[in-house]
Amino acid sequence: PIVELSKKTKKSYEFFEQSKEVMPGGVTANIKYFAPYPIVMEKANGAYVTDLDGNVYIDYLLSYGALMLGHGDTRINEAVIEQLDKNGTNLFGTPHSLEIKMGKKIKEHYPSIELLRYTNSGTEATQLALRLAAAYTGKNKIAKFEGHYHGGYDQVLLSVNPSLKDAGDAKNPKAVMESKGMDTFHQTNTIILPFNDFKACEKILRANKDEIGALVLEPAQGGFMLAEKDFVHQLRDLTEQLGIVFIFDEVKTGYRLALGGAQQLFNVKPDLTTLGKVVGGGYPIGIVGGKKEIMMESAPTIAADVFDTSQSKNSSAKDVLFHSGTYNGHPTILAAGLRTIEILEKELDRVILLTDELKMRLEKLFKSYNIPMKAVGTGSIFSVILTEKDKILNYRDLQKTDLTTRKEIDFYLLAEGIYTKPLNRYSLSTAHTMKEVEMTIFAYEKVLKRLYGG
Ligand code: PMP
Numbered sequence: 043p044i045v046e047l048s049k050k051t052k053k054s055y056e057f058f059e060q061s062k063e064v065m066p067g068g069v070t071a072n073i074k075y076f077a078p079y080p081i082v083m084e085k086a087n088g089a090y091v092t093d094l095d096g097n098v099y100i101d102y103l104l105s106y107g108a109l110m111l112g113h114g115d116t117r118i119n120e121a122v123i124e125q126l127d128k129n130g131t132n133l134f135g136t137p138h139s140l141e142i143k144m145g146k147k148i149k150e151h152y153p154s155i156e157l158l159r160y161t162n163s164g165t166e167a168t169q170l171a172l173r174l175a176a177a178y179t180g181k182n183k184i185a186k187f188e189g190h191y192h193g194g195y196d197q198v199l200l201s202v203n204p205s206l207k208d209a210g211d212a213k214n215p216k217a218v219m220e221s222k223g224m225d226t227f228h229q230t231n232t233i234i235l236p237f238n239d240f241k242a243c244e245k246i247l248r249a250n251k252d253e254i255g256a257l258v259l260e261p262a263q264g265g266f267m268l269a270e271k272d273f274v275h276q277l278r279d280l281t282e283q284l285g286i287v288f289i290f291d292e293v294k295t296g297y298r299l300a301l302g303g304a305q306q307l308f309n310v311k312p313d314l315t316t317l318g319k320v321v322g323g324g325y326p327i328g329i330v331g332g333k334k335e336i337m338m339e340s341a342p343t344i345a346a347d348v349f350d351t352s353q354s355k356n357s358s359a360k361d362v363l364f365h366s367g368t369y370n371g372h373p374t375i376l377a378a379g380l381r382t383i384e385i386l387e388k389e390l391d392r393v394i395l396l397t398d399e400l401k402m403r404l405e406k407l408f409k410s411y412n413i414p415m416k417a418v419g420t421g422s423i424f425s426v427i428l429t430e431k432d433k434i435l436n437y438r439d440l441q442k443t444d445l446t447t448r449k450e451i452d453f454y455l456l457a458e459g460i461y462t463k464p465l466n467r468y469s470l471s472t473a474h475t476m477k478e479v480e481m482t483i484f485a486y487e488k489v490l491k492r493l494y495g496g
Contacts, residue, residue, distance in 0.1 A: 262304055
């Protein structure tokens with residue numbers, strides 16, 4: 043399938059050769075690369091992207107789930123232009139009204155959020171959440187799950203995608219570093235837990251309860267592999283008992299699984315929540331919110347003497363948590379994000395129904411070819427998993443599914459105009475309709491016919 047795709051994407055190849063002269067490996071984020079070379083997109087509209095050679099694809103990558111309204115939604119553009127017309131970027135470097143408007147909207151959908159802070163990315167959001175937890179509990183270690191991603195910094199870049207031979211015991215996974223150049227300190231400071239195995243988690247958490255200040259999880263791993271409901275509630279109870287701050291990283295699931303994210307589906311209140319992607323309407327953002335008493339760790343103190351110069355450092359005694367950022371709460375981005383959320387209040391249900399339809403039709407199609415496949419996911423995101431198992435519960439289960447065939451299918455689908463990065467998930471948007479679902483099923487049918495005959 044790669045040869046076939048290469049014939050259609052010659053310009054992408056040529057462009058990529060030039061990219062290598064500018065950026066290491068030709069990319070500015072490692073995730074943008076896939077072998078033999080990434081397809082380079084030039085245009086986008088609604089549910090479609092067009093590459094340099096003029097090939098048109100239905101976009102299911104949607105910039106890793108960020109584009110909940112598809113590409114170029116005029117309603118977002120209008121909100122952005124309205125903001126720009128007022129005062130340019132409106133970047134005053136002071137508090138402003140959209141921070142409050144957006145905050146109120148988020149609080150409406152996420153009752154666990156009493157106060158919040160804006161950041162520039164999901165990465166920064168989880169970083170701040172973990173610092174808040176450490177400040178609040180006085181405990182510096184963190185616990186995270188094998189296979190879960192929370193950003194690219196040392197503290198959490200462990201056992202995200204480890205090779206199974208390095209990963210240790212399934213019930214007590216090793217902390218495997220995911221990058222060269224990392225501080226090895228985090229291999230002991232970050233404790234790795236097995237997803238959806240409460241007994242194993244309980245044992246590890248109890249044994250380290252005096253040192254672990256935060257437990258962070260993706261309530262649906264990779265956005266699609268939903269935690270078991272009991273598991274989440276058991277963790278909620280246990281973390282409360284052990285004085286561990288329970289953090290839901292909803293950067294991917296927020297406004298995608300439901301308006302109120304996975305926590306709405308579970309009917310659970312985490313202590314802290316991180317959001318990103320969708321809430322920026324296609325622009326960079328992150329949000330951290332949660333319990334007032336934890337969030338207040340970051341509130342600047344009012345010094346008795348306003349001319350005390352040490353105040354400029356926020357705290358002379360370092361008794362306030364540091365959080366800052368030139369672009370935090372960027373008005374243009376909040377305008378785009380707020381408009382997106384307002385639209386989703388009316389349209390998310392339809393996207394979810396459409397996703398259910400696509401999942402059902404795909405499963406039916408694979409069944410007619412006698413290929414065991416599950417469309418695993420909830421809300422507006424899912425992944426095509428080739429497995430005979432009834433349930434895929436964690437990273438190791440996923441690694442044992444037929445990823446080789448999945449990848450082969452993905453490359454054939456690229457040549458048929460169905461776009462997601464090979465092995466990636468399918469995210470839908472308000473721009474997707476039944477027409478795209480039909481086209482996708484048609485493309486899949488063509489590919490399965492080629493691979494399996496009939
Ligand atoms: N947490 C989760 C669950 C994510 O999926 C991501 C991004 N894929 C991040 C955090 C990091 O977000 P960003 O890429 O905006 O830094």
